[in-house]
Amino acid sequence: MFKEVIVATKNQGKLKEFSKMLGDLGINVRSLTDFDDVPEIVEDGETFEENARKKAEFIKNLYNLPTIADDSGLMVDILDGKPGIYSARFAGEEKNDQKNMEKLLSLLQDVEIKERTARFVSAIALAIPGEETIIVRGTCEGLISYEPRGKNGFGYDPIFYLPQYDKTMAEITPELKNQISHRSNALKELLRVIKKF
Ligand SMILES: O=c1nc[nH]c2c1ncn2[C@H]1C[C@H](O)[C@@H](COP(=O)(O)OP(=O)(O)OP(=O)(O)O)O1
Numbered sequence: 001m002f003k004e005v006i007v008a009t010k011n012q013g014k015l016k017e018f019s020k021m022l023g024d025l026g027i028n029v030r031s032l033t034d035f036d037d038v039p040e041i042v043e044d045g046e047t048f049e050e051n052a053r054k055k056a057e058f059i060k061n062l063y064n065l066p067t068i069a070d071d072s073g074l075m076v077d078i079l080d081g082k083p084g085i086y087s088a089r090f091a092g093e094e095k096n097d098q099k100n101m102e103k104l105l106s107l108l109q110d111v112e113i114k115e116r117t118a119r120f121v122s123a124i125a126l127a128i129p130g131e132e133t134i135i136v137r138g139t140c141e142g143l144i145s146y147e148p149r150g151k152n153g154f155g156y157d158p159i160f161y162l163p164q165y166d167k168t169m170a171e172i173t174p175e176l177k178n179q180i181s182h183r184s185n186a187l188k189e190l191l192r193v194i195k196k197f
């Protein structure tokens, strides 16, 4: 197995989670901030998997090092899976977590609790020089709350309610999030797939 991997993300929340989860496995994480002038990667795929592949292979080809990328988002059932792959830019190109949450809450204003089912999705791509890219998916089920609660995590965490803990994803500890999240589930799946080779 590789001992060092680049995590190809500009999202500090994701980077922190990967650094901890991969660090616990004895894998050293390098981030894009370790490299100068990393170009913008256009996320123009139609699926989480396509976007994850694009980000991972682009950085792998640039630095010739094992690279992991995550493309993730929130799928809300009553909105037919939206914001989905557009989660980061839901309220505009400038990518504002606060505005994204406000937009989602206002769309769901009159929706009763049992109709507010949603899931976080994470597609993780592992691209290794000279090898086929491996892509896996993990999910985490929950409900969209009526107002934000909690300070941990990032993105939509303050409005993602976990009934089994009676807490939002931003109220549980980072350690617990790393055990139950879509990203954690995708990473576990990745490890299962790698072990089969
Ligand atoms: O655990 C999570 N907790 C809360 N929100 C989350 C989570 N995971 C993804 N999300 C939301 C944030 C963002 O609105 C979108 C990801 O968009 P996505 O393009 O994959 O990431 P990004 O642009 O922030 O960073 P990058 O592409 O450089 O990895 O889904």
Ligand SMILES: [Mg+2]
Binding pocket: 043, 088
């Ligand atoms: Mg992105």
